[in-house]
Amino acid sequence: xxxxxxxxxxxxxxxxxxxxxxxxxxxxxxxxxxxxxxxxxxxxxxxxxxxxxxxxxxxxxxxxxxxxxxxxxxxxxxxxxxxxxxxxxxxxxxxxxxxxxxxxxxxxxxxxxxxxxxxxxxxxxxxxxxxxxxxxxxxxxxxxxxxxxxxxxxxxx
Amino acid sequence: xxxxxxxxxxxxxxxxxxxxxxxxxxxxxxxxxxxxxxxxxxxxxxxxxxxxxxxxxxxxxxxxxxxxxxxxxxxxxxxxxxxxxxxxxxxxxxxxxxxxxxxxxxx
Numbered sequence: 001x002x003x004x005x006x007x008x009x010x011x012x013x014x015x016x017x018x019x020x021x022x023x024x025x026x027x028x029x030x031x032x033x034x035x036x037x038x039x040x041x042x043x044x045x046x047x048x049x050x051x052x053x054x055x056x057x058x059x060x061x062x063x064x065x066x067x068x069x070x071x072x073x074x075x076x077x078x079x080x081x082x083x084x085x086x087x088x089x090x091x092x093x094x095x096x097x098x099x100x101x102x103x104x105x106x107x108x109x110x111x112x113x114x115x116x117x118x119x120x121x122x123x124x125x126x127x128x129x130x131x132x133x134x135x136x137x138x139x140x141x142x143x144x145x146x147x148x149x150x151x152x153x154x155x156x157x
Numbered sequence: 158x159x160x161x162x163x164x165x166x167x168x169x170x171x172x173x174x175x176x177x178x179x180x181x182x183x184x185x186x187x188x189x190x191x192x193x194x195x196x197x198x199x200x201x202x203x204x205x206x207x208x209x210x211x212x213x214x215x216x217x218x219x220x221x222x223x224x225x226x227x228x229x230x231x232x233x234x235x236x237x238x239x240x241x242x243x244x245x246x247x248x249x250x251x252x253x254x255x256x257x258x259x260x261x262x263x264x
Contacts, residue, residue, distance in 0.1 A: 045177045046256040047236050048164050052174060084247050087187030089217075093244045094183045097252070101179070123177060125254065127242035141245060 014074045022073025026099070033102050040109045044119040044154060051121060053154040061152040062115065066107030067128075069144040070100045077141055096143055101125055104147035117151035124148050158223050159233035159260060166233065168263055175229040175257040180221025184214045185248040207249075214251035215239070222253045231257035 046052065051061070072080070076092040083090045104125065112120055128144040159166055186194075190206035197204050218239075226234050237255035244250050 044174060046174060047177060047238060047254060048256055049236070050164065052171075080245060080248070084185045084191075084245060085188045087185050087190065090183040090185060090244065090248060093248070093250070094181055097181055097183065097242075097244075097250055098179075101181075101252075105177075123254075124238075125240065125252070127240060127250075127252075143244075 010074075011078075015078050016075075018074030018076065018078070022075050025073075026095070029099055029103070033099070033106060036106050036110070037102070040106075040113055042118065043109050043112060044156070045105070045109065045123060045149075046119075046121050047123045048121050051150075051152050051154070053119075053156065055153040055155045058153040060117070061150055062117070064108045064111045064120075064149055064151050066104040066111070066147045067145070068100050068103045068107065069142055070096060070103070072096060072141045072143075080141070093141075097127075097145075100143045100145040101147070104145040108147055108149050108151075112151040115151065117153055118156070119154035120149045120151050122148075122150050158226065159235075160219070160223065160237055160255070161233075161235055162237045162255075164236050166235065166260060169233075169260040170263055171258050172261045173259040175226070175231045175259070177254060178222050178225040178229065178231075178234060178257045179252065179254040180218045180223075180225065181250060181252040182214050182217040182221070183244050183248060183250045184210055184217075186210050191247050210249060211241075211251065214249060215253070218251045218253040222255060226255075226257040229257050231259055233258050233260045 076096065079092055080090055108120060126146040128146050186206050194204045194206055222234060234255040234257055237253060240252045242250045
């Protein structure tokens with residue numbers, strides 16, 4: 001009886017709650033990302049190991065790091081569990097991961113902008129598994145991304 | 158579309174760099190495959206279902222990356238890197254990223 005009650009509580013209250021607030025926070029995050037990406041669109045971002053088009057007059061370079069951890073909402077976890085049973089693409093988690101990556105990259109770009117660089121090379125994006133949450137089915141799903149890159153000044157053609 | 162994991166392509170020169178392009182996908186196999194994989198774990202051998210899962214995911218991620226490069230007007234993606242991660246048990250994420258460039262053939 002108690003198990004049935006907790007199941008009902010989960011599906012009738014937590015899932016809609018997660019749907020409403022999760023949607024809201026995701027939309028807000030995507031909007032802020034788009035704004036910031038537009039603002040900093042002039043910075044050249046590559047994952048090349050070499051300094052392409054390095055400026056001959058200003059040869060500064062600095063490593064920058066950006067980290068971010070985002071949690072899922074209850075709705076996404078619920079849909080994810082269903083998907084895991086039937087198989088197929090998990091769109092909710094795809095957007096979640098991409099959001100985290102864009103945020104981590106954005107943090108680096110903003111630092112570069114602040115320090116007067118106009119290009120970033122050797123961008124590396126690492127997925128960190130804090131707390132080993134992906135191994136157990138019960139704990140909440142979180143996504144952590146560690147981004148590192150080198151900022152430099154390039155003379156654009 | 159030329160897709161390589163080196164920084165340069167022999168016989169081509171780089172005309173313009175368009176910046177980073179990326180593609181990802183998160184996929185799962187149905188519970189039947191998960192159970193079959195569980196049994197396979199007892200006797201050993203290739204987990205065909207999961208191999209398939211990774212192949213499908215990799216293809217999808219690369220396709221998405223190429224689509225982004227096309228949108229930017231690039232004709233090649235260089236320095237492609239792959240990264241995988243587990244989202245939940247039984248589901249895998251594949252992520253591909255590279256630098257979109259315009260290459261020109263050297264005569």
